[in-house]
Amino acid sequence: MDWGSLAGLLLAVGGIAAGQMLEGGQARSLLQPAAFLIVVVGTLGAVLMQSGLRNFIAALRMARHAFLPADDDHARLSRSFVFWSNSARREGLLSLERYCEREPDPFIRKGLRMIVDGTDGDRLRLVLEQDINIYERRERGVVKVWESAGGYAPTVGILGAVLGLIQVMENLGDPSKLGAGIAVAFVATVYGVGLANLLFLPLAGKLKARVQNEVGRREMLVEVMAGLAAGENPRLIEDRMAAWAA
Incomplete structure (x- = not known):
């Protein structure tokens, strides 16, 4: 669990609830099922229409990575590449074939397979960069x-606010129903703005950073595998791996 992400989310929500209570309000007044339904379902429906089912499902699956620690396999990879480099210098590149299927990372496995097949460094770079x-x-x-x-989300929140105000206007003659409509109107706006700025956008930023880190990792692996294909000294490969970790 990435406790920083979880703590940040709880701190943001807790701060808003605490501020509400300090102003004399009650936290439960922010709990409006109708407003929640309008904002959350409306937002997800709009996103599904834009992105398509495949990307939508992939996004739901990816969301958990924002709350999980990033995998750190640098030490294992550093040892593996140095070992593979020594093996290739002693026994030739074909000796790497027996290690291909044991490697759990499909990207590295593909690179090793290309090296075993005799692909030169430039061609390997081109294929893996693609x-x-x-x-x-x-x-x-x-x-x-x-x-x-x-x-x-904020726009759908405004839509919820308008719907709440419509309910208020329709029940001006019945004061007992005015409170519910006004509550939906204001809380829907809170939900829309809150979900956008406390959850959706921070989540997107965290996941984007994860993707960028993985791209950087793979770019470094391309250089290391190109060096392995060219028969570079194992110490040079080790230095490259160390520079990546720095």
Whole structure:
């Protein structure tokens, strides 16, 4: 669990609730099922229409990564590449074939397979950089789902406010129903702005940073694998891996 992300979300929501109570209000007054339904379902519906079902489902799955610690496999990869480099210098590049299927990372596995097949460093860079571009474009498209949600939520919140005011206008002759309509009107705006700025946009920013870090990781791996294909000294490969960790 990434406790920083969870703590940040709880701090933001808790601060708003505490401020509400300090002003003499009650936290439960912010709990309006009708406003929640309008804002959340309306926002998700608009995002689904824009992004399509595939990206929408991928975005829901990706969201959990904002609350999970990033995988740190640098030490393992550093040891592996140095070992593979030594093995290639002693026994030739074909000796790497037995390590291909054991490697859990499909990106590295593909690079090793290309090295075993005799692909030169320039061609390897070209192919793997194309893979990185495809990965980045796909993942950024998924992250954009949450950015879009951050854009739609405040507008849908205003729509909820208008609907609440319509209810108020329709019941001017019955004062007992005015409070519910006014509550929906104001709380819907709070939900829209709050979800956009406390959840959707921070979530998109966190996931975008994750994608960028993975792109940087893969770019470094391309250089290391190109060096491995060219028969570079294992110490040079180790230095490159150390520079990536710095």
